[in-house]
Amino acid sequence: MLKRKMNSARRKPFAAILVIAAGLAITGGGYAAATAATSAKSEVYTAAQQDSGRKLFLANCASCHGSNAQGTKAAPSLIGVGAASVAFQVGSGRMPAQASGPQLTDKPSQFTDQQITDLAAWVASLAPGPAIPDDKWLQADGNAQKGGELFRINCAMCHNAVGAGGALTGGKWAPPLSGADPAEIYEAMITGPQNMPVFNDANLTPQDKSDIITYLVYQREHPSAGGYELANLGPVAEGLFAWIFALGFIIAITVWLGAKSN
Template sequence: MAREKKHRSRGRRSPLAAAALIGAGLLLTGGAYAGATAAIASTSDTQTSAQAELTVDDGQKLFTANCATCHGLDMQGTPEGPSLIGVGELSVEFQLATGRMPLQMQGPQAPQKSPQFTEEQIHAMAAYVHSVAPGPEYPQDWVTAGEANPEDASDEVSISHGAELFRINCAMCHNVAAAGGALTEGKYAPALTSTSALHIYAAMVTGPQNMPVFGDMNLSTEDKRDIIAALIFQQQEVQVGGFTLGSLGPVSEGLFIWIFGIGALVALTVWITAKSN
């Protein structure tokens, strides 16, 4: 009897072959993705390096494209925006870095939001505006760092003095805990619980929106330094008194007692009455 030959089926493949094929596909896809990511990162680094070299001329181009519509090509202002003559680099940096400018929409007050420009672009525009319309400049490092004036041997940083000055000059709007507060006509004083030292100084010097300008006749540079040191200390201080309730004082505390305290007493009274009946 003739022996039958066994033929291997050509239509089937080993499961290992399928797994190997999938693995090879994943490796190729991963390699392509890694290469593309590296190329994009390299391009981004190159762009960042180029942005770090922005000049006053670059600032002028950015200003013309983004700011001149409201403030005018000559910075004299238009019906849509005020003049920038004399605002200086410090005001420009403050408005752009806090996202208040460019203005999103007309309203009682420009809200703080994420900045539209990079730090290098902001500095370039600030340098351009300052070159055309000089004004308040960036402070010396010791002011925002909360350090003593190196030119005055008798100068000392005083957080307690800064807190006292803040209560006298700022707390009526910003709240004694720097939590902010409401003003008239839909305006408000923003919270200072996360504001940087530079922007605290800029607000005191340039007086944005409803903020008054505190010149050297009102507060010396050392006084401003002490206020900044007090606010930064308050930002970093750990709250040990339980719930802050927004740091709004008697308003939030009274509301909490009225709702939860009296509410609990009423509920207890109802429960006792129901049990007795």
């Protein structure tokens, strides 16, 4: 019955207009909501900061990203990537890139916090983009249970259930999260660096992100109740340990027992 009713409604002339209008409203409205929601912190940068950032950019980044950050064949455009992206990439040492490869690795940051802020200020001035997250989301004081659940549903398939990292295709990988500070985790979620998808605020609200950070910080600060963790790699590490150390130790004992009689 319902099906037939819907079929007849679909043939009415105004149906197409309605559908298009609804589609536009949802996508446009959704996009506006999403982009508006990601600016977590009000961005106030001084002209001096932006000027200093531009100088740093020209000296360190422009050879690949272009002198106006418009992008070249070697590197993408940075117009609209936002301050969060700069803070994540430069702060975690991934940028400036050391060598090309399937994926950029993190390394000690090449810039001071002041310089990173200046760079971010200039890149943020080019076009609106995800801003550096507000400190109130980074306190790891959210709901660890909810964070754990969200982490398992959204993140664990690449980063492993406790953030120990995992393999992606073609030599790429999801890095372990044990060394990432809360700001980096938040920034990675809103900017989607490298192979990571973007989790915007419509997808995971700032509170959700804060909960995930809470869960990860809890994991980090509470070592396993069961003793040494074997890098949290799961059954492979456990099996290797059982064969090499447990069984190896026992074989050494059998050799000792067998040698006594000779």
